[in-house]
Amino acid sequence: MSRRPPLxxxxxxxxxxxxxxxxxxTPDDPDAGNLRERLLAPGSAGHPLGTDTQGRDVLSRLLVxxxxxxxxxxxPVVVATLAGGLLGIAAGLGGRTTENVLLRAxxxxxxxxxxxxxxxxxxxxxxGLLATVVSLSVVLTPAVTRVAFTEVRRIRTAAFLEAAxxxxxxxxxxxxxxxxxxxxxxxxxxxxxxxxxxxxxxxGLSFLGLGVPPPAAEWGAMLDELRPSLLTRPExxxxxxxxxxxxxxxxxxxxxxxxxxxxxxxxxxxxxxxEAAR
Amino acid sequence: MRRYLLRRLLLAVPTLLGVxxxxxxxxxxxxxxxxxxxxxxxxxxEARERLAERLGLGEPLPVRYGHWLWHALHGDLGVxxxxxxxxxxxxxxxxGQTLLLAGAAFLLVITGGxxxxxxxxxRPEGRRARAGRxxxxxxxxxxxxxxxxxxxxxxxxxLRWFPAGGTxxxxxxxxxxxxxxxxxxxxxxxxxxxxxxxxRVFGAALSSVLHSDLADGLRARGLRRAAVLRHCVHNASPxxxxxxxxxxxxxxxxxxxVETLFAWPGVGRLLYDALTARDLPLVQGGxxxxxxAFVGVxxxxxxxxxxxxxxxxxxx
Amino acid sequence: xxxxxxxxxxxxxxTHGAVRAVDSVxxxxxxxxxxxLLGESGSGKSTLARTVLGLPGRTARVxxxxxxxxxxxxxxxxxxxxxxxxRRIGYVPQDPDAALDPLRRIGAQLVEVLLRHxxxxxxxxxxxxxxxxxxAAGLTDPERAARAYPHxxxxxxxxxxxxxxxxxxxxxxxxxxxxxxxxxxxVRARVLDLLTASGASVLLVTHDIGxxxxxxxxxxxxxxxxxxxxxxxxxxxxxxxxxxxxxxxAARPGGPR
Numbered sequence: 001m002s003r004r005p006p007l008x009x010x011x012x013x014x015x016x017x018x019x020x021x022x023x024x025x026t027p028d029d030p031d032a033g034n035l036r037e038r039l040l041a042p043g044s045a046g047h048p049l050g051t052d053t054q055g056r057d058v059l060s061r062l063l064v065x066x067x068x069x070x071x072x073x074x075x076p077v078v079v080a081t082l083a084g085g086l087l088g089i090a091a092g093l094g095g096r097t098t099e100n101v102l103l104r105a106x107x108x109x110x111x112x113x114x115x116x117x118x119x120x121x122x123x124x125x126x127x128g129l130l131a132t133v134v135s136l137s138v139v140l141t142p143a144v145t146r147v148a149f150t151e152v153r154r155i156r157t158a159a160f161l162e163a164a165x166x167x168x169x170x171x172x173x174x175x176x177x178x179x180x181x182x183x184x185x186x187x188x189x190x191x192x193x194x195x196x197x198x199x200x201x202x203x204g205l206s207f208l209g210l211g212v213p214p215p216a217a218e219w220g221a222m223l224d225e226l227r228p229s230l231l232t233r234p235e236x237x238x239x240x241x242x243x244x245x246x247x248x249x250x251x252x253x254x255x256x257x258x259x260x261x262x263x264x265x266x267x268x269x270x271x272x273x274x275e276a277a278r
Numbered sequence: 279m280r281r282y283l284l285r286r287l288l289l290a291v292p293t294l295l296g297v298x299x300x301x302x303x304x305x306x307x308x309x310x311x312x313x314x315x316x317x318x319x320x321x322x323x324e325a326r327e328r329l330a331e332r333l334g335l336g337e338p339l340p341v342r343y344g345h346w347l348w349h350a351l352h353g354d355l356g357v358x359x360x361x362x363x364x365x366x367x368x369x370x371x372x373x374g375q376t377l378l379l380a381g382a383a384f385l386l387v388i389t390g391g392x393x394x395x396x397x398x399x400x401r402p403e404g405r406r407a408r409a410g411r412x413x414x415x416x417x418x419x420x421x422x423x424x425x426x427x428x429x430x431x432x433x434x435x436x437l438r439w440f441p442a443g444g445t446x447x448x449x450x451x452x453x454x455x456x457x458x459x460x461x462x463x464x465x466x467x468x469x470x471x472x473x474x475x476x477x478r479v480f481g482a483a484l485s486s487v488l489h490s491d492l493a494d495g496l497r498a499r500g501l502r503r504a505a506v507l508r509h510c511v512h513n514a515s516p517x518x519x520x521x522x523x524x525x526x527x528x529x530x531x532x533x534x535x536v537e538t539l540f541a542w543p544g545v546g547r548l549l550y551d552a553l554t555a556r557d558l559p560l561v562q563g564g565x566x567x568x569x570x571a572f573v574g575v576x577x578x579x580x581x582x583x584x585x586x587x588x589x590x591x592x593x594x
Numbered sequence: 595x596x597x598x599x600x601x602x603x604x605x606x607x608x609t610h611g612a613v614r615a616v617d618s619v620x621x622x623x624x625x626x627x628x629x630x631l632l633g634e635s636g637s638g639k640s641t642l643a644r645t646v647l648g649l650p651g652r653t654a655r656v657x658x659x660x661x662x663x664x665x666x667x668x669x670x671x672x673x674x675x676x677x678x679x680x681r682r683i684g685y686v687p688q689d690p691d692a693a694l695d696p697l698r699r700i701g702a703q704l705v706e707v708l709l710r711h712x713x714x715x716x717x718x719x720x721x722x723x724x725x726x727x728x729x730a731a732g733l734t735d736p737e738r739a740a741r742a743y744p745h746x747x748x749x750x751x752x753x754x755x756x757x758x759x760x761x762x763x764x765x766x767x768x769x770x771x772x773x774x775x776x777x778x779x780x781v782r783a784r785v786l787d788l789l790t791a792s793g794a795s796v797l798l799v800t801h802d803i804g805x806x807x808x809x810x811x812x813x814x815x816x817x818x819x820x821x822x823x824x825x826x827x828x829x830x831x832x833x834x835x836x837x838x839x840x841x842x843x844a845a846r847p848g849g850p851r
Contacts, residue, residue, distance in 0.1 A: 513696070
């Protein structure tokens with residue numbers, strides 16, 4: 001555990017810092033347009049990343065957007081981890097009926113491609129951060145539940161659980177004292193691998209007009225706003241797309257690094273020691 | 279094998295029913311007056327009455343669901359508000375375009391994924407294998423809309439190698455070569471994420487087979503490298519199929535973004551337009567169609583799985 | 595079948611990282627002889643057997659000499675070695691479940707080996723030869739076995755199929771790595787007889803004293819990577835000299851574990 005945190009951890013921390021401090025760092029007013037300065041190229045005076053169709057400073061907007069964009073990805077992961085953890089433990093410790101009902105219901109949700117399920121849920125709600133969080137939580141929860149359930153089932157027969165039961169502890173007490181501490185680290189590692197995906201989904205929903213609505217700055221919404229300028233100012237139009245790509249890569253690398261350290265690590269091949277033992 | 283297929287089809291029935299319940303419930307739960315939600319505020323009274331009757335608004339929810347399902351089973355998905363045409367008529371031709379795009383992307387996924395995954399599988403800690411894994415992590419992380427925009431910016435706008443969108447050239451085009459030319463960029467954009475996933479899973483599976491007793495047993499028979507590799511790829515292929523369902527999920531959901539950005543007239547593009555216009559019947563129909571297609575595709579994948587692995591045939 | 599081969603292993607050392615699995619071992623299998631290599635698990639006997647085939651493992655470093663009737667094997671390239679494996683040296687694995695391709699029919703796997711080593715003249719001839727090979731390996735209803743996938747056979751039948759594969763091209767040396775551990779006592783004896791009935795020289799690796807007593811001409815006892823004692827079977831199993839050999843014989847007074 002004395003190993004240094006991976007590079008991606010620093011990058012992720014920097015991103016989170018940016019999300020909080022973004023509004024303080026803007027070189028220009030992100031909402032103030034200037035019709036004479038529309039679609040300036042990156043590197044123009046006062047606009048290092050150019051301006052959008054309404055002459056607003058793109059760098060400022062990207063910075064202000066960091067908060068809502070990352071929140072739209074992080075919150076659903078938090079909600080899904082809590083909900084999925086509870087459901088998974090309930091399915092694992094409950095009777096056969098609870099288990100069957102929960103797993104069947106999950107199968108139905110699994111039958112939807114993720115974005116479609118999010119779209120279905122988000123159409124019910126008014127566009128906004130809440131719609132993003134609710135719909136993405138619905139999308140992510142089944143996967144988390146399955147991971148939690150698998151983990152509970154793995155330890156369900158383990159001696160300490162039996163011992164806890166025999167000693168007369170109630171189901172709730174067993175869940176809190178014995179199971180949760182085992183399941184939590186596994187879920188944390190899994191959740192970290194979902195953040196990148198969730199940020200991508202959240203921006204996607206805004207792009208489709210289901211998430212944070214304009215004129216508020218959000219990466220997915222900016223993607224949609226700048227899309228018409230793709231043919232005239234491609235170097236500006238791709239900036240939100242590149243931002244989301246970079247964020248996604250950072251969080252995925254972090255998730256991967258955590259998974260490796262948690263010991264799920266060597267997915268490839270067989271460690272040499274096993275071969276030598278033969 | 280026939281019995282396997284039959285049982286697999288039967289197993290899909292409850293899943294499909296569940297899918298219809300979710301799609302129906304989502305729209306039934308839209309807050310406010312459903313007639314206004316479906317038709318928009320300015321609809322004539324006659325149309326409003328007809329829809330209210332069709333939806334059976336006086337009836338309890340389960341009855342309404344029954345009616346809706348009955349109509350849907352007969353291909354009647356209602357009338358699009360924005361286009362004023364039956365939803366099924368709009369979805370039919372769009373589905374063809376989506377399948378063309380998804381099929382082309384799937385081809386890329388399988389060939390690219392296996393090649394990238396096989397890269398250095400013999401030495402999983404070697405430099406080539408590491409490079410391969412880095413590329414596939416990057417591919418997995420790349421959102422389809424980001425890739426689509428970057429591809430358009432570079433290959434359509436800057437280099438002018440490929441068209442920026444559409445299915446064919448308005449002036450010269452229409453032939454297969456022209457269609458293919460229009461297909462390249464959207465297919466690549468749709469394929470990248472599932473390609474990375476495939477490469478990861480297949481690479482791990484192939485590597486573990488190559489270092490198994492099976493591979494040593496095959497070498498001990500004197501089989502040449504190519505033959506050993508053939509056996510190992512065959513034995514790693516079930517892993518490829520297992521993730522097949524997941525990849526197709528990515529492809530089918532990715533088309534919403536990819537088709538929108540490339541102006542590709544498929545189901546995804548239709549969904550985007552329907553969402554923008556708040557055209558609920560069209561959204562409902564589109565989501566239902568893709569979800570059902572997804573369940574169907576999964577059946578095909580499972581069947582292929584059983585064809586490859588004789589041990590599975592009796593398992594279900 | 596080809597004439598029995600002679601195997602000379604001289605000063606062979608195999609290391610996996612810091613572990614010396616085989617430590618300067620020398621032994622000889624004379625033409626037509628059955629040499630049983632006895633040892634506990636982890637004594638390095640499996641590694642020795644696999645090194646003879648040129649399959650010591652990916653991370654292994656090998657020094658010393660392995661000569662098959664005068665041909666020095668470690669210096670051969672992978673291609674030349676592959677020509678010898680299966681053709682001049684047959685290998686019977688410890689676990690036939692892991693060594694038979696689970697996705698191919700038994701018959702097809704035999705045909706592949708026959709064609710690979712050009713033992714059969716064309717695919718049709720190879721197909722015709724399959725039932726005879728399975729029959730010789732003691733499989734009743736060889737036609738059915740040829741059409742079967744490995745998982746459709748019992749453990750004993752699978753091991754017989756693996757032996758049929760090892761013997762298919764009539765090798766002059768048979769290397770068998772604990773071929774009977776997975777089998778029950780009755781099948782075990784029959785499988786052992788099958789190995790020695792082929793007329794090839796045999797290097798049999800096992801921890802089963804009963805197996806040694808049944809088929810061995812000579813026995814070598816391995817411990818911690820070294821051969822601690824070797825000699826004719828009657829002498830070694832009745833009056834072992836080295837303490838480890840004595841312990842091994844005393845612990846399992848004949849017969850299965």
